[in-house]
Structures are given as structure tokens and as C-alpha cells.
Amino acid sequence: MQLTEQQVLALAPDSGSASNGRKLAQAKQWPTLGRSPRAAWGECQGSGKTPYQVRVDLADFASKCSCPSFKFPCKHALGLLVLAANQPDLLSEGNEPEWVASWLDKRADTASKKEVRAQAKAEAPVDETAQRKRAEKREDRVREGLAGLQRWLEDLVRNGLAPLASEGPAPWEQQASRLVDAQAGALAARVRALADLPGAGEHWPERLLAELGRISLAVQAYERIEQLAPDLQAVLRQYIGFSLREEEVLATGERCRDQWWVIGQTTQNDGRIRSQRTWLLGAQTGQTALMLQFAAGKQPFAASYLPGSLLEAELVFWPGAGLRRALLTGQPSLLPSSASLPPSRSVAQLLDDAAHYLAANPWHERQATVLQDVAPRCGADGWQLVDGAGDALPLAGNEHWLWLALSGGHAHALAVEWDGQAIQPMGLFIGHHYHPLTRGD
Amino acid sequence: MQELTRLALLGCANAGQDVCTVIDTPALQAASSREQRLLWQAGSLAVYLAAGQRPQTASLPQGAPLDAQAEVPATLHPLLNAAIGGELGGIAPWLVQRLRACGLRLPAQLLPQVLDKQAALETWHTVIGVRGHWLAGHNPSWQRRLEGQLPTQLDEATLQRNWEEGNIDQRRHALATLRKRDPALAREWLLVRLPKERGEPKVALVQALKPGLSLADEPLLESLLDDRNLPVRLAAARLLTLLPESAFRGRMLARAQACLHWQVAAPARGVLAKLGNLLNKPAPASLRVDLPEDLPKDWERDGLREQSATGLGKRAALLCQLLEHVPPSHWSDLTGLTPAQLLPILAADEWNKALLTGVLDASYRYQDAEWGAALMDAYLADNPLLRGDEGKLWACLNDVQREALICQHLHQGSPMPASYGLRGMRTPWPSTLSAAVCQAVLADASQPASNDTQRPGFDFSQLSEQLLLHCADDDLPKLGELVALYADRLAQGPLAGQRQYERARLIVALAEAKQTAIKEMPL
Numbered sequence: 008m009q010l011t012e013q014q015v016l017a018l019a020p021d022s023g024s025a026s027n028g029r030k031l032a033q034a035k036q037w038p039t040l041g042r043s044p045r046a047a048w049g050e051c052q053g054s055g056k057t058p059y060q061v062r063v064d065l066a067d068f069a070s071k072c073s074c075p076s077f078k079f080p081c082k083h084a085l086g087l088l089v090l091a092a093n094q095p096d097l098l099s100e101g102n103e104p105e106w107v108a109s110w111l112d113k114r115a116d117t118a119s120k121k122e123v124r125a126q127a128k129a130e131a132p133v134d135e136t137a138q139r140k141r142a143e144k145r146e147d148r149v150r151e152g153l154a155g156l157q158r159w160l161e162d163l164v165r166n167g168l169a170p171l172a173s174e175g176p177a178p179w180e181q182q183a184s185r186l187v188d189a190q191a192g193a194l195a196a197r198v199r200a201l202a203d204l205p206g207a208g209e210h211w212p213e214r215l216l217a218e219l220g221r222i223s224l225a226v227q228a229y230e231r232i233e234q235l236a237p238d239l240q241a242v243l244r245q246y247i248g249f250s251l252r253e254e255e256v257l258a259t260g261e262r263c264r265d266q267w268w269v270i271g272q273t274t275q276n277d278g279r280i281r282s283q284r285t286w287l288l289g290a291q292t293g294q295t296a297l298m299l300q301f302a303a304g305k306q307p308f309a310a311s312y313l314p315g316s317l318l319e320a321e322l323v324f325w326p327g328a329g330l331r332r333a334l335l336t337g338q339p340s341l342l343p344s345s346a347s348l349p350p351s352r353s354v355a356q357l358l359d360d361a362a363h364y365l366a367a368n369p370w371h372e373r374q375a376t377v378l379q380d381v382a383p384r385c386g387a388d389g390w391q392l393v394d395g396a397g398d399a400l401p402l403a404g405n406e407h408w409l410w411l412a413l414s415g416g417h418a419h420a421l422a423v424e425w426d427g428q429a430i431q432p433m434g435l436f437i438g439h440h441y442h443p444l445t446r447g448d
Numbered sequence: 449m450q451e452l453t454r455l456a457l458l459g460c461a462n463a464g465q466d467v468c469t470v471i472d473t474p475a476l477q478a479a480s481s482r483e484q485r486l487l488w489q490a491g492s493l494a495v496y497l498a499a500g501q502r503p504q505t506a507s508l509p510q511g512a513p514l515d516a517q518a519e520v521p522a523t524l525h526p527l528l529n530a531a532i533g534g535e536l537g538g539i540a541p542w543l544v545q546r547l548r549a550c551g552l553r554l555p556a557q558l559l560p561q562v563l564d565k566q567a568a569l570e571t572w573h574t575v576i577g578v579r580g581h582w583l584a585g586h587n588p589s590w591q592r593r594l595e596g597q598l599p600t601q602l603d604e605a606t607l608q609r610n611w612e613e614g615n616i617d618q619r620r621h622a623l624a625t626l627r628k629r630d631p632a633l634a635r636e637w638l639l640v641r642l643p644k645e646r647g648e649p650k651v652a653l654v655q656a657l658k659p660g661l662s663l664a665d666e667p668l669l670e671s672l673l674d675d676r677n678l679p680v681r682l683a684a685a686r687l688l689t690l691l692p693e694s695a696f697r698g699r700m701l702a703r704a705q706a707c708l709h710w711q712v713a714a715p716a717r718g719v720l721a722k723l724g725n726l727l728n729k730p731a732p733a734s735l736r737v738d739l740p741e742d743l744p745k746d747w748e749r750d751g752l753r754e755q756s757a758t759g760l761g762k763r764a765a766l767l768c769q770l771l772e773h774v775p776p777s778h779w780s781d782l783t784g785l786t787p788a789q790l791l792p793i794l795a796a797d798e799w800n801k802a803l804l805t806g807v808l809d810a811s812y813r814y815q816d817a818e819w820g821a822a823l824m825d826a827y828l829a830d831n832p833l834l835r836g837d838e839g840k841l842w843a844c845l846n847d848v849q850r851e852a853l854i855c856q857h858l859h860q861g862s863p864m865p866a867s868y869g870l871r872g873m874r875t876p877w878p879s880t881l882s883a884a885v886c887q888a889v890l891a892d893a894s895q896p897a898s899n900d901t902q903r904p905g906f907d908f909s910q911l912s913e914q915l916l917l918h919c920a921d922d923d924l925p926k927l928g929e930l931v932a933l934y935a936d937r938l939a940q941g942p943l944a945g946q947r948q949y950e951r952a953r954l955i956v957a958l959a960e961a962k963q964t965a966i967k968e969m970p971l
């Protein structure tokens with residue numbers, strides 16, 4: 008296990024927890040400390056009479072603590088992990104105490120039960136008539152909603168987009184609510200997000216029109232969805248908001264076992280919902296997978312993935328074309344990382360990949376990869392990423408000082424996310440340690 | 449896309465013609481309206497452009513030059529991170545010193561947070577290495593901040609431009625720099641500039657003369673005594689009094705001598721007389737204070753005022769200010785008596801408060817340790833006139849006096865005045881002092897806790913923190929018992945009180961941090 012403090016603190020739900028976790032990383036506060044190949048544990052004296060029992064599953068950094076905190080991971084779990092990162096010798100290898108072993112066993116049990124449940128659910132006899140009826144009813148609603156959306160879109164371009172810059176978010180909110188009523192949730196979120204575009208940056212009319220156009224294409228495509236290839240159908244249905252439950256994915260999704268690099272992680276906060284994208288790259292298959300997690304407000308994400316780590320695991324993919332979302336299944340195991348990022352692409356190859364993804368799925372938005380030998384360039388008109396071939400792409404935002412400091416402007420392999428507009432650097436290895444370049448929130 | 453965007457901005461209803469793009473597929477013919485056609489065109493074109501996107505071209509930038517200095521070992525990165533973030537009390541200056549002694553620099557990932565905060569940069573700027581300077585060069589505000597920290601090698605032209613066009617900090621800096629290179633030219637600059645300045649900037653520029661002050665500055669400062677602005681006059685007076693040969697000092701001395709009339713008893717001649725003197729301890733001298741009724745004009749010009757912050761009356765305030773400008777050793781020389789002999793006489797006079805305050809201020813200003821010690825003795829003998837002046841009293845002492853007095857307080861079980869004295873102690877503390885502080889903390893801990901909630905006891909954790917911060921490196925291993933004391937409290941958790949727990953945590957963390965740093969960065 009080659010943890011670093013930064014990697015651990017990237018798991019913290021907020022900066023307060025991170026700072027408190029760091030303060031708790033003092034051996035004196037831990038009467039017991041230990042580790043086994045699959046877990047780390049310790050007892051930390053808190054404000055209660057008995058010390059808190061803290062345990063962390065080293066496979067996926069899930070943790071459990073007997074403290075009453077609703078934050079996850081709590082400061083004690085973070086403190087334990089910071090200790091494990093900074094002073095690994097303090098956690099001596101030993102037999103798991105009962106309270107650790109039973110928790111791990113229970114987790115394994117729950118995971119396998121979940122799969123069994125998913126399997127059972129998939130195989131269970133269903134009331135097909137009722138199900139068809141429900142589906143038809145929803146189908147009608149969605150079609151009605153989409154027709155309304157198309158009329159609204161046409162109204163927008165009939166009257167012109169110019170006035171939108173001064174109108175505020177109300178029209179977008181209204182239309183989004185109508186789409187929620189029509190059970191097209193994903194599309195609703197998309198329309199709501201468009202409210203930020205008018206007036207923002209000099210290219211807003213172009214970007215807004217492109218987005219409206221792509222939505223309109225989706226509406227049109229949905230009208231003749233039966234004629235599309237099954238993978239594209241699946242993509243389109245997800246784009247509109249027919250979400251699949253994890254059980255359904257577990258039961259029917261395509262599976263792929265590999266050694267997966269967790270190349271990076273980004274988090275977005277739209278005020279109501281935080282969404283976290285964790286990008287995996289298969290060492291053997293070269294496949295890219297996206298793991299999405301959502302959390303409301305300050306709620307924690309359900310699982311923790313450690314950027315820079317290497318996992319032996321099986322993934323289950325959502326149906327669809329191009330770059331797909333995936334889910335970890337079974338018990339992943341953490342492999343010793345080779346302290347460098349996996350084989351990587353050039354800027355030209357990244358754009359080629361983007362073209363291929365778009366060919367498979369015209370609504371493709373984001374991809375992630377490792378770019379080879381790239382350096383940051385800070386110029387008068389903003390930041391750029393440059394590779395050895397002299398190909399450059401704009402960087403998102405203006406805060407790339409950590410990357411510049413770490414790399415000293417020299418070319419290194421870098422994990423990035425690309426949304427068609429700008430590169431978001433996610434992390435890199437310097438001196439055998441992974442340095443995340445994205446902040447938790 | 450531009451044409452389409454223009455049409456969409458205007459609105460189909462307001463524009464006559466549709467736009468032709470590369471996306472003119474047969475499918476578009478199926479569009480039922482102009483609006484639908486526009487949307488489909490835009491959507492398809494967006495996908496088309498995204499799929500065909502070309503990279504920009506640029507060359508790889510010039511990387512940072514190699515750093516001959518090694519980075520701090522990785523095991524210390526978390527510790528440094530915490531220290532830079534201010535989580536380890538006042539350990540930062542010690543760490544910086546250690547890094548410098550070992551010829552090490554900060555790791556690259558900590559540089560942005562150092563450059564980003566003024567306070568952090570002030571402490572850490574000497575260990576940011578070549579990489580840190582290179583990095584700051586990419587960010588104008590970091591660069592400015594860093595330049596403010598460094599003994600700048602500004603060329604003449606930049607210096608002159610900063611002087612003429614810069615803000616007050618830059619002007620002050622330019623003046624100070626030039627003053628080191630060419631004091632005469634710096635004075636000329638100031639002479640030209642000062643008449644145009646007003647208010648605080650003017651005071652700041654006058655104060656900038658303090659480093660390298662010499663008699664050559666006297667004419668300029670004398671002329672400033674006629675300034676319309678009181679703070680400027682006071683600033684000039686404060687500088688003139690630092691010049692022993694200045695006419696200003698001479699004037700003050702003459703005034704003080706005219707006000708304080710000493711009558712020194714003639715030395716006893718005969719054996720009997722001497723014996724008699726010893727038995728009766730007659731006052732060796734007497735004092736008569738003679739003050740002007742009103743503030744003379746020439747006194748006023750030299751910055752003396754009728755009011756003071758100490759709550760003295762008009763004439764007392766004058767006396768106090770006057771004495772402040774006279775080195776106290778003058779009075780010992782004049783009377784042939786020691787400070788200890790003179791103080792009771794000052795204290796017995798009707799102007800005693802003004803006399804003692806003035807002499808104390810002068811002892812502080814001229815760093816007169818002999819007078820300082822005598823004043824401190826008077827204070828410790830509970831002289832009410834010196835109450836509230838502890839800070840100044842301690843500041844008058846030299847290190848040897850200070851250490852002895854601190855140890856004395858600690859032995860007597862009065863940690864409060866000791867902690868006062870420790871504040872200005874030079875670091876690292878002498879071993880004897882560290883041992884005394886350690887002993888005092890342990891002695892307190894061995895006593896049963898006081899239940900007196902009305903008068904909470906002295907917080908020994910403050911002393912322990914100071915001890916860990918300022919003890920000599922060789923003395924750190926001797927503090928094991930003290931650290932164990934706090935480690936025990938830490939292991940009990942926050943049960944006994946959150947504050948105590950937090951203090952224990954800080955102290956244990958400090959001790960561990962210093963031990964780790966000493967181990968990982970051997971000298």
C-alpha cells in the first residue's frame with residue numbers, strides 16, 4: 008500500500024474533516040493500531056468513555072467507525088488512513104480483531120447478497136402485463152414532454168437567443184420542471200444547467216445553440232428510436248432519463264475483469280447535487296470506464312476510490328455505445344501500484360478517440376485518459392497543455408499552479424478529463440507518489 | 449457555425465434568410481419549420497465540429513532550471529504542510545532555520561500555498577529554492593510578493609521609477625535600497641519629494657531613515673521639526689534623539705538639567721563621619737524639580753507636548769517626555785550615584801510618577817541594563833508607580849539578567865512574571881533556563897489539581913509550548929518526561945476538557961515534529 012496524505016485527504020467529505028483527520032493522525036491518540044492484507048484498524052480515544060473503533064477496508068477504502076459522526080469517512084477514519092500513509096510502521100501486521108473481521112465478513116456478505124438479489128430479481132417472474140402498462144404510460148408521458156420541449160426550443164430560436172442573456176434562470180427552470188413531470192429527468196437537468204450559459208463568456212451564443220441543437224436532435228432521434236441500433240437506443244434512453252437501477256446493470260450488464268488504474272477523479276457541485284466522476288483505465292483491455300456517484304448537499308458519496316491506485320476487479324458496464332459508465336462488483340483487491348501512470352496517448356490521439364466516441368454516440372460529452380509527456384503553458388491568453396508534438400489544448404480554469412510547481416514546466420504523463428472544450432488535469436506521478444490536481448469539492 | 453449563431457441570436461422571425469452549412473443532408477429537408485431546421489443544423493454541426501476538432505499548436509515551454517539543492521525528504525512533507533498551514537503553533541521559523549542549515553528546499557507541491565499567502569511567504573521565502581523563484585516568475589502577484597521579501601537587486605532605472613511612480617511601499621523600499629548604496633543621493637531624493645507629501649506616506653518616508661541613520665541626516669531632520677504635521681515632527685524627533693551628537697539631544701539634555709536640580713551630599717571625610725553615615729544612611733542626594741509653567745515654544749518645536757497617553761498632568765507629561773530623551777546613565781554620571789541609590793530619591797519626589805516613567809522610557813530607548821535592573825527591582829519590591837509597565841521593564845534587561853530573573857520567578861512558584869520575561873528571550877534558550885521551565889511544569893503537574901474555579905490557575909501548557917519551540921536541539925531529549933505528561937492527557941481523550949485536550953495535542957505534535965525533523969535533517 009503506497010498511500011500518500013494527499014490521496015487520503017482527497018477522500019474527505021469537506022476541508023474541516025480533512026484538517027481534523029490530520030490532527031488525529033498522532034500515534035498517542037491510538038491505543039491500538041493494526042492491519043491485515045485486507046484492512047486497517049485502530050481504536051481512537053474520543054469524547055466518550057470507550058475509544059472509538061475505526062476500521063477501513065483497504066480494497067475500496069470503505070470505513071466504519073463507532074463514533075456518532077454523520078460524515079463519511081469520519082475524521083477518525085481519515086486520521087487512521089493519514090497515519091497509515093505517513094507512518095506505515097505504526098500499523099503492525101496482525102490478526103484482525105473480532106470487530107474488524109465481522110465487519111469485513113458482513114460487507115462481503117452484503118456484496119454477494121446484492122448480486123444474488125439482482126440475479127433473483129432478474130429471474131423473478133414479473134407481472135408482464137402490468138409492467139408493460141407502466142412502461143407504455145411512461146413512454147406516452149415522455150413523448151408528450153419531448154414534443155413540448157421541441158415546441159419550446161423552436162420558440163426560442165424563432166424569437167432569437169439574444170434576449171436570454173438578461174432573462175435569468177426562470178424560463179429554464181420552468182421548462183426543466185415540465186420535463187421532470189414528463190419523467191425525463193436527465194434531460195431536465197441538462198436544460199436547467201443551460202441557464203448558466205447565456206451571458207457567460209464571449210462564446211455563449213455558440214455554445215448555447217450547439218447544446219439546444221443536440222437536445223433537439225435527441226428529441227428527433229427519440230421519435231424514431233426503434234430504427235436505431237440497440238446500443239445507441241440505450242445511450243439515447245439514458246440521455247433522456249430512463250435510468251437503469253444498479254441491480255438491473257448487475258444482472259444484465261457486460262462484465263470485464265482487469266487490473267484497473269484509478270487514473271483520476273473530479274467532483275462537480277451544482278448547489279443541490281454533488282456528482283463525482285472516477286475514471287478507470289484497464290491495464291490489459293485498455294478500456295476506459297466511468298464510475299459516477301451522486302450525493303445530495305453535504306451527504307457523503309457511498310464509496311471511496313483512491314486516485315492513483317491499481318485495482319484487480321470486475322466491472323459491470325451500463326449498456327450503450329462509446330465510452331460507458333460502469334460499476335465495481337464483487338470484492339476488488341488493491342494491487343501494489345507501479346508508481347507511474349499506465350501507457351498513454353498523445354493530444355492528437357485524444358482528439359481521435361473523441362471522434363470515435365462521437366461516431367458511436369453523438370451525445371458523447373466527456374472522456375478521460377493519460378496523456379504522454381505534456382506540460383502546462385501559462386500564456387497571456389490563458390493556460391494550455393502542450394505535448395511533445397507541439398499539439399496543444401486549452402486548460403479549464405486558471406488554477407494550474409500545483410501542476411506547474413510539481414512538473415517545473417517539464418513534460419510528464421498526466422491523467423486528464425476532456426469535455427470537448429477544455430482539459431481538466433486530474434493527477435500525475437512525481438517521485439513515486441500520485442498527486443491529485445483536482446480538489447475534493 | 450458563426451452564421452447559424454447570428455441567425456439564432458436574431459431569431460428566425462426577425463431574419464429573412466436561412467443559412468447553408470456543410471450539414472445539408474437530405475434528412476434536413478424533412479424539417480417541418482425553419483426553426484426545426486436551424487436546430488438540427490446546429491446540433492449536427494456541433495457534433496461535426498467536435499469530431500473534427502484540431503489541436504492548437506504551441507511549443508513545449510522552457511522548464512524550470514535544475515535545483516542544486518535537494519528537496520526535504522518525503523517523510524517530512526506532511527509535517528511541513530501542517531506547519532505552513534499554521535497547524536503546528538510557532539514552529540515555522542525553527543523549521544526554516546533547520547532547512548537552511550541543511551541546505552534543503554521545500555518540496556514543489558507546497559510552493560503554491562507558500563507563495564499564495566503573504567504571511568507564509570514572509571516565513572518561508574528563504575527555502576523555496578530555484579523552483580519557487582521560477583514558479584513565482586509565472587504569476588505577477590506572487591512575483592511582486594516575493595520581490596517584497598528579497599534584498600532586491602533593482603537597477604537604478606527601476607529604482608527611480610518605483611520612487612517616482614510606485615505606491616508607498618515601493619517608494620519606501622526604493623528609498624531604503626538607495627540609502628544603502630548612496631545615502632547622500634537618497635537624502636536629495638527625499639528633500640525634493642517630502643514637500644509634496646502629506647499624511648501617513650510622509651511619516652512613513654521619514655521613518656525609513658532609521659536604518660543607517662547618521663549625523664548627515666541631522667539637517668534634514670531638524671528642518672522637519674518645523675513641519676506642519678505633528679506625526680512628522682514626532683517622527684523626526686524620535687530619530688534625532690537616537691543621534692548622540694545631535695543638537696537635538698544637546699537641547700533636551702540642557703532642558704532636563706535645568707529642570708532637575710540635584711544636591712549631592714559631600715563625601716564624608718573623617719572616620720567618624722563615615723561611620724555616622726553608614727549608621728544613619730542619610731540620603732546621598734536630594735532632588736528639586738523645577739518645571740516651566742507653560743510649554744516653551746522651542747520645546748514645542750522639538751516635539752514635546754502637554755498631553756501624554758499615560759494620564760499625567762500637563763507639566764508632568766512634559767517632564768516625562770523630557771526625561772525620555774536623556775540617557776539615564778547621564779544621571780548616574782552626574783551624581784556619582786548608582787541607579788539603585790537614585791531611584792528612591794525619584795520615587796520620593798512629588799513628581800515621582802513622571803520621573804519614574806520618564807526614566808523607564810529612557811532606559812528602554814537607550815537599552816540601559818543597569819537602570820533596567822534597578823527599575824525591575826523596584827517593581828518587584830512592589831513599587832506601585834511601575835505597575836503596568838512589565839513589558840518595558842523586561843525589555844530593558846540584558847539576557848543574563850533576564851534569565852536569572854526568570855529562573856528566580858520559577859523557583860518562587862510565580863510563573864506569570866516568568867512567562868512575561870520569556871517572551872523576549874533570545875532563542876534557543878540556554879540549557880539552564882530550559883531545565884528550569886521544564887522543572888516548573890513538572891512540579892505543577894505533580895500537585896493535586898486545584899478546585900478553585902473562581903481563580904483558575906496559570907496555564908502551564910503555554911510554558912511547555914514555548915519551551916518546546918525555543919529549547920536548544922540538544923535539550924529536546926531531556927524533555928521526555930514533560931512530553932509524556934501531555935501524551936498521557938492526550939491518551940485520555942477529550943474527557944477532561946476539550947481545551948486541555950487540544951493543548952496536549954499541540955504539545956505532543958510539536959515535540960514529535962521537532963524530533964522527526966532533527967532525525968530526518970541531521971546537521
